[in-house]
Amino acid sequence: MAEVIARTLISGSEVALIAVGMTIVFGVSRFANVAQVEFATLGAYGVLLAGSVVGGGIVLDSVLSIGVVGALAVVFYRLLFVRLLKRDAATAMIGSLALSIVIGAVILMLTGPDAKTLELPLERGRDIAGALVTPREIWIVVIGVAVLAALLLVLRFTSLGRSIRAVSTNRDLAQATGIDVRRVTDIVWCISGCLGALAGVLLAVDSQISVEMGFSLLLPVFAAALLGGFGSVAGAIAAAYLLVFIENLAVHIDFGQLVGSTSAHLIPGYQPAVGFVILILILLVRPQGIFGRTARRA
Amino acid sequence: MLDFLLGVGVLASLYGIVAIALNLQAGTTGLLNFGIVAFFGIGAYATGIGSMHGLAWPLSMLIGMLLAALAGLGFGRLGSQLSDVYWAIATLALAELLRLVALNSGGLTRGANGISSAEPFFSGLGSTGTDLAWLALSGAVLAACALIAWQAIRFQFGRTLRMVRECEPLAAALNHDVTGAKVRVLVLSAPMAALAGSLYAHYISFIGPQELAPFVTFLIWTMVVVGGMGSIAGVIVGAFLVELLYGLTRYIHDITGISATSSAGLRVLVVGACLLGFLLFRPAGIIPERLRRIDASS
Numbered sequence: 001m002a003e004v005i006a007r008t009l010i011s012g013s014e015v016a017l018i019a020v021g022m023t024i025v026f027g028v029s030r031f032a033n034v035a036q037v038e039f040a041t042l043g044a045y046g047v048l049l050a051g052s053v054v055g056g057g058i059v060l061d062s063v064l065s066i067g068v069v070g071a072l073a074v075v076f077y078r079l080l081f082v083r084l085l086k087r088d089a090a091t092a093m094i095g096s097l098a099l100s101i102v103i104g105a106v107i108l109m110l111t112g113p114d115a116k117t118l119e120l121p122l123e124r125g126r127d128i129a130g131a132l133v134t135p136r137e138i139w140i141v142v143i144g145v146a147v148l149a150a151l152l153l154v155l156r157f158t159s160l161g162r163s164i165r166a167v168s169t170n171r172d173l174a175q176a177t178g179i180d181v182r183r184v185t186d187i188v189w190c191i192s193g194c195l196g197a198l199a200g201v202l203l204a205v206d207s208q209i210s211v212e213m214g215f216s217l218l219l220p221v222f223a224a225a226l227l228g229g230f231g232s233v234a235g236a237i238a239a240a241y242l243l244v245f246i247e248n249l250a251v252h253i254d255f256g257q258l259v260g261s262t263s264a265h266l267i268p269g270y271q272p273a274v275g276f277v278i279l280i281l282i283l284l285v286r287p288q289g290i291f292g293r294t295a296r297r298a
Numbered sequence: 299m300l301d302f303l304l305g306v307g308v309l310a311s312l313y314g315i316v317a318i319a320l321n322l323q324a325g326t327t328g329l330l331n332f333g334i335v336a337f338f339g340i341g342a343y344a345t346g347i348g349s350m351h352g353l354a355w356p357l358s359m360l361i362g363m364l365l366a367a368l369a370g371l372g373f374g375r376l377g378s379q380l381s382d383v384y385w386a387i388a389t390l391a392l393a394e395l396l397r398l399v400a401l402n403s404g405g406l407t408r409g410a411n412g413i414s415s416a417e418p419f420f421s422g423l424g425s426t427g428t429d430l431a432w433l434a435l436s437g438a439v440l441a442a443c444a445l446i447a448w449q450a451i452r453f454q455f456g457r458t459l460r461m462v463r464e465c466e467p468l469a470a471a472l473n474h475d476v477t478g479a480k481v482r483v484l485v486l487s488a489p490m491a492a493l494a495g496s497l498y499a500h501y502i503s504f505i506g507p508q509e510l511a512p513f514v515t516f517l518i519w520t521m522v523v524v525g526g527m528g529s530i531a532g533v534i535v536g537a538f539l540v541e542l543l544y545g546l547t548r549y550i551h552d553i554t555g556i557s558a559t560s561s562a563g564l565r566v567l568v569v570g571a572c573l574l575g576f577l578l579f580r581p582a583g584i585i586p587e588r589l590r591r592i593d594a595s596s
Contacts, residue, residue: 087581090382093330098570101513101569105565226387284376
């Protein structure tokens with residue numbers, strides 16, 4: 001059980017960061033950005049690139065990478081999504097699928113299909129209440145939770161946060177009250193790029209870097225954003241941890257023992273499927289999510 | 299050269315059938331199906347699994363089409379509950395779920411190894427003869443599906459579907475059965491995609507999880523968008539153009555001498571750039587949908 005909780009805190013933080021990025025962009029731009037998960041891939045490869053070009057140590061490289069991906073997100077928004085959104089949200093969503101495939105293709109072209117790892121020193125795991133965790137994994141959780149908490153505080157208590165919430169609630173009204181809607185939207189896209197890239201960096205530190213690392217998280221991220229209710233940051237965070245917890249639990253539980261027969265575990269290959277099934281169940285039962293308001297069609 | 303063109307022709311016809319199915323859903327009805335590959339995969343795997351157990355191929359083909367129609371029914375019921383963006387996410391999740399099942403149920407699908415026992419057609423005709431016969435077969439099926447699609451949306455049913463696309467609340471307000479229309483269009487189009495998948499399994503003599511990757515969905519979407527959403531003739535043109543382009547890019551590797559992995563990335567990039575370019579600069583496609591004008595003033 002301690003192992004399950006440890007894994008939940010680690011991968012939950014990563015999923016939560018991307019899901020929050022997706023949900024705030026949905027708030028201001030009103031479409032589900034499939035390419036959101038590619039910000040994580042870009043962030044991870046960015047660290048790799050910064051490591052070979054700048055070589056300022058993992059922290060500096062990460063900050064550089066996150067900053068560049070944040071800027072890139074704004075560029076994508078301005079050059080691509082503004083135009084697509086002029087037609088409708090559906091076009092923007094198709095475009096985001098295309099963008100995510102293109103990003104994957106470019107990375108594949110430049111670096112090849114082999115998974116890569118950051119060159120970090122090996123660490124000895126420590127036993128914390130029965131779970132084996134490395135100091136690095138503790139850092140991942142601390143950074144993830146700190147950033148998510150900071151984001152919640154910014155949204156709640158600063159004037160920028162108020163503007164973002166206003167634009168998400170009613171774009172036209174926000175504009176009419178003198179909020180610079182374009183600037184707020186740019187900032188939100190930048191934040192979502194940074195959050196995605198941070199998740200990618202954490203993933204890279206945690207395991208390895210591959211072209212599919214982002215796309216493989218698409219469904220858990222969608223599920224978290226949906227369960228949280230698209231547009232709700234706190235909801236997305238809570239949902240991300242909950243989903244990852246259930247996913248981990250599902251592969252750890254011995255179903256055979258529960259019904260009193262021989263040991264029977266879920267095949268680990270099906271772990272992502274748990275998220276999909278939950279996603280589809282949520283869509284059927286409560287499409288507006290736990291914290292959201294409307295999603296059913298009128 | 300001839301063999302290359304014949305191969306492109308057969309694949310373009312087979313994918314063209316799927317594109318017609320997607321066009322009925324997305325182009326005519328406005329249903330954003332990001333999991334169209336699921337129907338294709340159901341047909342292909344029905345044929346593959348049937349051949350493993352010595353079932354006659356027409357029977358497997360039929361079973362595949364029936365299962366796809368059932369899946370279409372399920373997708374359609376789901377569509378009655380959800381707004382378009384949420385439905386798009388659900389279809390993507392369902393398709394990925396199917397791919398995971400194909401990858402992990404070794405006993406049923408031979409997992410990642412795939413199934414290569416589907417009976418090859420026209421094997422006594424020599425290489426070019428086989429391809430010619432295949433082109434004739436797939437072309438005929440494509441033409442039949444195009445005819446069925448055209449007949450289906452020519453009259454009242456097509457007008458209902460387009461009204462659902464343009465303004466769903468209006469269609470509901472005018473007492474059209476919106477859910478019923480969506481279910482019917484899915485049940486009509488899903489077996490087409492399954493038939494294409496089944497033929498594909500016979501043509502390639504192989505079906506594996508890779509054939510269910512989101513990339514296939516993306517390729518079909520590109521065909522539909524390039525050809526023209528809602529236009530059957532356009533979608534067929536789009537299928538041939540995109541498949542030709544995708545086929546030709548295979549030779550970039552031979553001509554320029556860049557590495558195989560780079561060229562694999564480049565091939566995907568070309569298709570992605572194509573989709574993005576059309577979405578941005580010619581969203582109506584090469585042959586835009588033509589709607590009969592109704593003179594409302596008289």
